[in-house]
Amino acid sequence: xxxxxxxxxxxxxxxxxxxxxxxxxxxxxxxxxxxxxxxxxxxxxxxxxxxxxxxxxxxxxxxxxxxxxxxxxxxxxxxxxxxxxxxxxxxxxxxxxxxxxxxxxxxxxxxxxxxxxxxxxxxxxxxxxxxxxxxxxxxxxxxxxxxxxxxxxxxxxxxxxxxxxxxxx
Numbered sequence: 001x002x003x004x005x006x007x008x009x010x011x012x013x014x015x016x017x018x019x020x021x022x023x024x025x026x027x028x029x030x031x032x033x034x035x036x037x038x039x040x041x042x043x044x045x046x047x048x049x050x051x052x053x054x055x056x057x058x059x060x061x062x063x064x065x066x067x068x069x070x071x072x073x074x075x076x077x078x079x080x081x082x083x084x085x086x087x088x089x090x091x092x093x094x095x096x097x098x099x100x101x102x103x104x105x106x107x108x109x110x111x112x113x114x115x116x117x118x119x120x121x122x123x124x125x126x127x128x129x130x131x132x133x134x135x136x137x138x139x140x141x142x143x144x145x146x147x148x149x150x151x152x153x154x155x156x157x158x159x160x161x162x163x164x165x166x167x168x169x
Contacts (some may be wrong), residue, residue: 001062001101001105002059002060002100003057003058003059003065003097003100003102003105004057004058005055005056005105005106005109006055006056006058007054007055008055008056008067009046009056010046010049010051011045012045012056012058012064013045013049014045014062015064016045016056016067017042017043017044017045017055019064019066019067019092019094020042020043020045020064020067020090020092021039021040021042021043022094023066023092023093024039024042024092025039026095026136027130027131028062028130028133029128029130030036031154031157031160041159042090042092042093045067048069048077048090050077051076052069052070052071052072052089053069053070053071053072053113054067054068054069054070055067055068055069055070055106055109055110057093057097057106059097059104064094065085065092065093065094065096065097065102066091066092066093066094066097066102066103066106067090067092067106068072068088068089068090068091068092068106068107068109068110069088069089069090070086070087070088070089070109070110070113070114071086071087071089071115071137072086072113072114072120073086073104073117075085077089079126079153080124080125080149080151080164081124084119084120084122085120085121085122085124086110086113086114086117086120086122086123086124087123087124088107088110088123088124089123089125089126091103091106091107091125093095093106098133103133103134103137104137104140104141107137107138107141108141111123111141111167111169112125114167114169115169117156119138120169121168121169122166122167122168122169123143123166123167123169124146124149124164124165124166125138125143125164125165125166126151126153126162126163126164126165127162127163127165128162129160129161129163133160135163138165138167142167143164143165143167144165144167145164145165145166146164147163147164148164149164149166150162150163150164150166151164
């Protein structure tokens, strides 16, 4: 592996935020493009880092390749996590780093962290129907669909449903 996974550093917040927002935007995952409220949320790594663990993949030269947010308990950043669960959010890999195992390594790092959380029985995450590459990673790592937990996060867009995946620990 020619990259490492670690916690993001403050000087990387802007780079990771831009990478994450651009990945979602360029892959067509924001309903309203750059005007989508989630675009700004994706860019706000500093805000996420205050309430969750933000992990980053960097190559040997320090270039940010991708990132993910690990939510160790239900709370501000946990959309679907209940007691005894952790949550994975905002997985993103830059276009130049795709196909190198970066996304899978980021998810594996979250699984390792979840196993270290006392009382954690399960990891949950939400994903869009079109995020098929991410679904393959989740399924390869043992996550299963949890359709009873699927949800529509946008009140005026009930047809926009996020799929839930879970991994029993």
